[in-house]
Amino acid sequence: MIKGRKYTIKFWLIFWSVATILLVGWYLFLNTRSNGISSTVQSVVNFLPIDVTAKKEYQALNAVGDFLLKTDGKEKTFMVLFQNNMEIRPGGGFIGAFGIVKIKDGKVLSMETHDLSNFDARIPDTVPTPYPMQETLKVKSWKLRDSNFSPDFATNAKKAEEFYRMGDGQEQFDGVIGITSNVLTSILKITGPISIEGYPGTYDSENAVLALEYQVEKAFDEQGIDRGERKSIMSDLAKEIEKRVFDFSVSQKIDLAQVLLTDLNKKDIQLYFKDDNIQNLANDAKWTGAVDQSWNKDYLMTSDANLGSFKSDYFVKRSIDYTVDLSKDVPTAKLKITYEHTAKQKDWMTRDYTDYLRVYVSEKAWLIDQKNFDNTQFGSEFGKKYFGAIIRVPIGTSKTIEMNYTLPASVKNDYDLKIQKQAGLNNVPVTVHLIKADGTLDGFSKEMNGDIVLSNLK
Numbered sequence: 001m002i003k004g005r006k007y008t009i010k011f012w013l014i015f016w017s018v019a020t021i022l023l024v025g026w027y028l029f030l031n032t033r034s035n036g037i038s039s040t041v042q043s044v045v046n047f048l049p050i051d052v053t054a055k056k057e058y059q060a061l062n063a064v065g066d067f068l069l070k071t072d073g074k075e076k077t078f079m080v081l082f083q084n085n086m087e088i089r090p091g092g093g094f095i096g097a098f099g100i101v102k103i104k105d106g107k108v109l110s111m112e113t114h115d116l117s118n119f120d121a122r123i124p125d126t127v128p129t130p131y132p133m134q135e136t137l138k139v140k141s142w143k144l145r146d147s148n149f150s151p152d153f154a155t156n157a158k159k160a161e162e163f164y165r166m167g168d169g170q171e172q173f174d175g176v177i178g179i180t181s182n183v184l185t186s187i188l189k190i191t192g193p194i195s196i197e198g199y200p201g202t203y204d205s206e207n208a209v210l211a212l213e214y215q216v217e218k219a220f221d222e223q224g225i226d227r228g229e230r231k232s233i234m235s236d237l238a239k240e241i242e243k244r245v246f247d248f249s250v251s252q253k254i255d256l257a258q259v260l261l262t263d264l265n266k267k268d269i270q271l272y273f274k275d276d277n278i279q280n281l282a283n284d285a286k287w288t289g290a291v292d293q294s295w296n297k298d299y300l301m302t303s304d305a306n307l308g309s310f311k312s313d314y315f316v317k318r319s320i321d322y323t324v325d326l327s328k329d330v331p332t333a334k335l336k337i338t339y340e341h342t343a344k345q346k347d348w349m350t351r352d353y354t355d356y357l358r359v360y361v362s363e364k365a366w367l368i369d370q371k372n373f374d375n376t377q378f379g380s381e382f383g384k385k386y387f388g389a390i391i392r393v394p395i396g397t398s399k400t401i402e403m404n405y406t407l408p409a410s411v412k413n414d415y416d417l418k419i420q421k422q423a424g425l426n427n428v429p430v431t432v433h434l435i436k437a438d439g440t441l442d443g444f445s446k447e448m449n450g451d452i453v454l455s456n457l458k
Helices: 009-032 038-045 052-069 115-120 133-137 155-164 179-193 209-223 232-245 250-265 277-286
Strands: 075-084 095-105 105-113 174-182 269-271 298-306 316-325 331-341 351-362 367-372 377-381 384-394 398-406 415-420 428-435 439-447 452-457
Touching: 038 250, 052 277, 075 232, 075 415, 095 155, 105 115, 105 384, 115 174, 155 174, 155 269, 174 179, 179 209, 179 250, 209 232, 209 428, 269 277, 298 316, 298 331, 298 384, 316 415, 331 384, 367 384, 367 439, 384 398, 398 439, 415 428, 439 452
Parallel strands: 075 174, 298 415, 316 428
Antiparallel strands: 075 095, 095 105, 174 269, 298 351, 316 331, 331 398, 351 384, 367 398, 377 384, 415 452, 428 439
16 A cells, blocks of 8 residues: 555654654743753754654754744744635635734733724735636625635735735744644634623633634624624734733643644644745745745645635535546546535525636646546646636535546656645545556555655556
C-alpha cells in the first residue's frame, strides 16, 4: 500500500518533550523578558534526532514565537482575517470581519475588529470581481470580503491589504493571519465555556460556531441590535479569550500550543509575514497556505468557492477518488469528486449548493472529457493548470463530478504525487488508485487533514 508520513512512538515522545521545552521557554520569555531563551531552544531542536520535517516545524515555532514575543521595543501590527468555513472560499472561508492586533515586547497592546459589511462600503467600486462572482452573485465590484479567492494565502493576504488601503486603512502591517472558524472551537476546548455580558447563553467548543452564526444572522434583530453592530459580539468574545489565554497556567499554554499546532498543520491558521526570514521558516513548516510552485511531478488540488449558498458547507460532505494509470503509452488520470448535500430543508443558514470548483493539476495535463462539469474554464497560475466550472447540488441530493485527463509522460519515471489540501475543509476522504507501468495495482485511502506527499512510487 502507498503510505504517507508515519511517526514512531519515539518520535512522539521527543515531540512532546520539545513542545514542553518550547512552551516553557515561551512562558519564561513572557515573564522574564529574557532574550537568551530563543537560542537555547534552537540548540535543543538542532541536537535532537528527529526528521527534517519535524525540525522545520520546531524551528518555525521558535522563530515565530521569538518574533512575536521579543523584548525589542518595537510595535508589530497584524491584520487577522476571520474566515467562516461554513461558507467555504478558496482561501479558507467567507471573510465577514477582520481584526487588527498590535503587539509590543510580548504584550498585546490592542485588538480591534471590523465588520466588513461596514468597512467594504468605504472601498470604491472600481475593481471588477473575478469569475464567476458577477455571473452567480450579480456582484460587480471586488471588495475585501471576497479578497481570498485564490488557493494561495500569500496572494490573498496581499489582496486583502490592497483593499484595506482602498478603504482608507492607515495601519502598516507586519503580517496577515488567516483563521477559520475551527480555530475558535480549538481554543474554547482549552478556555472552557465563555459568557458574554449582554448576550444570552454561553459559547463552548460544541456550540460556539453555530451559536455565533445564529447571533449575527438572526438573534441580533430579536435583541434590538443595529445591523451595523451585529458582529460586535466577535470583538467581545475575542477580548474575553485574550484575557483567559494570558491568565493560563503553563500546562494550559502547552495544551493551547498543541491544538494551535494542529490547526496550523490543517491550514485552519495561515501565516504571511513581511519579514522574509520568518516567512521562509513558516513556509518550510507548511504554515503559509502556499500553492507549491516548485513541485513538478503529478499534482492535485481542489478549490471550492461557495457562491450565495449561505452557510451550506456545514452540511455539504465531500470525497475524492483519484485513479492514475501509468501502464499506457500516455499516462492518464481519472478524478471523481462527490458532493453530498445533507441538509433537509432551506432555512436562514442553508440553500441549494452553488459552487465554483477549480481543479489544479500538472501544467502539461490535458482534459479529455468530463461529466457534471459543464462550460469548463481553463487557466494557468502558480505553475499549474486548472479546470474550473460552476456546479450545483440541490438540498438532499448528491452529485459526482468526473474528469479524465492525460498526464505528462515524465510522471512515469519515479512517480510522485502531491495532493494539497484546501484551507477550511477538513476530514475529506481521499482514495488513490495507482496502476503501475507493469499493470500491478497500489493505492491508499485516508481522510485529508493536511497536504499528502507520496514519493518514489514505480
